[in-house]
Amino acid sequence: MTTRRVVARAPQDTPAGLWTYLLLAVSMLFAAFPLYWMFVIATSDDEALAKLPPAVVPGDRFLTNVDEVFSLQDVYFAASLVNSVIVSVVVTASVLFFCSLAGFAFAKLRFRGSRALMLFVVLTLTVPNQLGIVALYIVMGKLGWNGTLLAVIAPGLVTAFGVFYMRQFIVNTVPDELIESARVDGATTMRVYATIVLPAIRPALAVLGLLTFVATWNDFQWPLITLSGTDYPTSMVAVSDLASGNYVIYRRVLAGAFIATVPLLVMLFIGGRQIVRGIMEGAVKS
Amino acid sequence: MSSTRAAPPDRPPARRRGRTGAADRRMTWRDRLYRFDMRYVPYLMIAPFFLLFVVFGLFPLLFNAVVSLRNYRLDDPTLPYWAGAENFSRLIADEDFWNALANTFGIFLLSTVPQLLLALLVASLLNRKLRAQTWWRVGVLLPYVTPIVASTMVFSVFFSRDFGMANWALGLLGIGGADDPIDWRADKLHAWIAIATMVNWKWIGYNALLYLAAMQSIPRDVYEAAAIDGAGPWKQLWRITVPMIQPVVLFTVILSTIGGLQLFTEPMLFDPNAQAATGGPDGEWQTIAQLIYKVGWKDLNLGYAAAMSWALFLIILIVAGLNYLLTNRLSGGRR
Numbered sequence: 146m147t148t149r150r151v152v153a154r155a156p157q158d159t160p161a162g163l164w165t166y167l168l169l170a171v172s173m174l175f176a177a178f179p180l181y182w183m184f185v186i187a188t189s190d191d192e193a194l195a196k197l198p199p200a201v202v203p204g205d206r207f208l209t210n211v212d213e214v215f216s217l218q219d220v221y222f223a224a225s226l227v228n229s230v231i232v233s234v235v236v237t238a239s240v241l242f243f244c245s246l247a248g249f250a251f252a253k254l255r256f257r258g259s260r261a262l263m264l265f266v267v268l269t270l271t272v273p274n275q276l277g278i279v280a281l282y283i284v285m286g287k288l289g290w291n292g293t294l295l296a297v298i299a300p301g302l303v304t305a306f307g308v309f310y311m312r313q314f315i316v317n318t319v320p321d322e323l324i325e326s327a328r329v330d331g332a333t334t335m336r337v338y339a340t341i342v343l344p345a346i347r348p349a350l351a352v353l354g355l356l357t358f359v360a361t362w363n364d365f366q367w368p369l370i371t372l373s374g375t376d377y378p379t380s381m382v383a384v385s386d387l388a389s390g391n392y393v394i395y396r397r398v399l400a401g402a403f404i405a406t407v408p409l410l411v412m413l414f415i416g417g418r419q420i421v422r423g424i425m426e427g428a429v430k431s
Numbered sequence: 432m433s434s435t436r437a438a439p440p441d442r443p444p445a446r447r448r449g450r451t452g453a454a455d456r457r458m459t460w461r462d463r464l465y466r467f468d469m470r471y472v473p474y475l476m477i478a479p480f481f482l483l484f485v486v487f488g489l490f491p492l493l494f495n496a497v498v499s500l501r502n503y504r505l506d507d508p509t510l511p512y513w514a515g516a517e518n519f520s521r522l523i524a525d526e527d528f529w530n531a532l533a534n535t536f537g538i539f540l541l542s543t544v545p546q547l548l549l550a551l552l553v554a555s556l557l558n559r560k561l562r563a564q565t566w567w568r569v570g571v572l573l574p575y576v577t578p579i580v581a582s583t584m585v586f587s588v589f590f591s592r593d594f595g596m597a598n599w600a601l602g603l604l605g606i607g608g609a610d611d612p613i614d615w616r617a618d619k620l621h622a623w624i625a626i627a628t629m630v631n632w633k634w635i636g637y638n639a640l641l642y643l644a645a646m647q648s649i650p651r652d653v654y655e656a657a658a659i660d661g662a663g664p665w666k667q668l669w670r671i672t673v674p675m676i677q678p679v680v681l682f683t684v685i686l687s688t689i690g691g692l693q694l695f696t697e698p699m700l701f702d703p704n705a706q707a708a709t710g711g712p713d714g715e716w717q718t719i720a721q722l723i724y725k726v727g728w729k730d731l732n733l734g735y736a737a738a739m740s741w742a743l744f745l746i747i748l749i750v751a752g753l754n755y756l757l758t759n760r761l762s763g764g765r766r
Contacts, residue, residue: 277491
């Protein structure tokens with residue numbers, strides 16, 4: 146009968162046993178090993194790559210490998226990092242501003258057609274953006290933007306997901322009374338946005354900002370199409386360039402890949418709690 | 432959701448200049464500003480999204496239809512403007528297309544099913560009272576934040592025929608081994624498994640968190656009732672937890688359908704000769720997204736690539752619909 150009593154608790158109230166920790170630790174190992182090994186190879190000479198059992202101790206050649214990556218002629222690795230920072234920062238800032246603005250309008254303002262327009266936003270969420278990629282290339286060609294960072298930045302400046310996420314958050318967290326009392330004091334809509342909405346949605350801004358930054362930094366297909374062959378690749382295009390050619394030197398490829406991954410690992414380390422929350426909140430609401 | 436809007440425009444607090452129609456003409460600039468603020472500012476606030484979506488989302492999607500009916504070759508502008516249905520009839524007879532379709536589905540099945548099952552397991556592990564709870568959750572997201580470009584480079588080395596870690600690990604289990612190593616790039620099935628492994632690695636943790644969130648919103652008394660009925664943990668998982676989180680399961684199935692059928696980066700970079708975009712010497716693992724890239728930007732035939740995009744769109748719609756029905760059934764939904 147004692148086992149029954151243990152089971153009567155909901156799983157989330159049941160303390161984890163040894164097996165749970167063990168299995169979780171194994172999952173963690175699988176999740177982290179490819180990253181760790183990437184670092185090991187990035188710090189080693191050519192021989193470490195083919196070692197079996199695999200090399201698990203970092204070497205002392207990290208700076209040498211990094212130096213080689215940065216000095217390769219046709220890869221533009223240093224420029225690519227700068228480009229990725231520019232693209233990701235601009236896109237993230239713009240997404241945060243425009244999505245919170247639109248989210249506020251949809252959540253708290255009354256205007257004709259707001260319901261239909263919000264439904265439209267949600268519907269666009271389901272359209273895979275890759276499908277118009279051929280025509281997008283032609284459009285960018287007409288604008289003269291192909292091969293420039295503008296082509297990568299412009300389509301990401303405001304996202305349906307961001308608008309949706311912000312709307313949900315503002316509906317739930319910004320009290321109507323607060324807005325109304327500001328109105329009575331004569332505040333304009335933009336003033337309400339700046340003084341009441343923005344301070345209240347800081348956590349949501351952190352979540353959306355992190356998710357957007359990660360997605361933008363990691364984007365590969367569209368930057369490859371519009372930027373490859375130019376002197377202005379993003380870091381993902383540059384890393385893929387490291388691996389092209391007849392004789393690929395993997396300690397260089399993985400050193401480049403590692404450098405391009407570090408900013409995201411730092412972000413996960415600092416903002417992991419927010420990223421987890423963002424993903425989990427999105428799940429319950431959708 | 433409409434009952435909670437603030438400050439409806441028909442009750443302006445600042446209208447003190449009489450109530451006749453003539454008063455409108457004598458509005459102060461303050462009233463005008465107020466009216467503008469109430470009537471038009473909301474539209475200005477949502478305008479950026481709609482403008483950008485029309486220019487870079489909707490228009491390309493529609494224009495794609497036009498391009499697919501045209502001869503649009505970057506290397507030969509002399510062809511007649513319209514191609515009629517030529518691109519589509521060519522598509523139906525194109526072996527590369529059907530090959531890519533088979534590869535896409537093969538990889539899709541090998542990745543989606545284990546991915547979601549393992550995510551369910553990881554989620555139920557995380558759905559306990561854990562020490563350092565946040566760190567476990569952040570930990571499973573390591574693959575999610577890792578660029579696919581970077582992780583694919585690592586997995587490409589794992590899956591090399593000689594001195595590859597995958598073959599070494601399988602050798603320890605008595606499969607293959609150093610005398611008879613698996614050549615992961617020599618036939619379809621092995622290439623599919625290798626690529627599906629990368630996809631699984633990337634998305635298990637993310638899906639696990641989605642499931643975890645749903646699991647934690649299940650009312651606690653449901654479990655109490657089940658325990659009284661004598662259901663053990665395993666039975667609880669399948670009889671209670673999974674049916675209760677069914678909407679999220681559907682959501683993840685649709686997400687991974689949309690993502691899986693557009694798979695691009697992994698098959699591209701698994702190929703040592705990535706620039707050719709052929710997905711192996713004989714297209715062993717060329718996916719549709721990759722074929723679209725090759726046709727459009729290597730063969731420079733944008734018209735044909737646009738036709739292929741439409742075909743892909745249709746396929747995604749059909750598969751997402753089928754998946755929806757199937758998952759609804761399997762996970763015991765009564766709705």
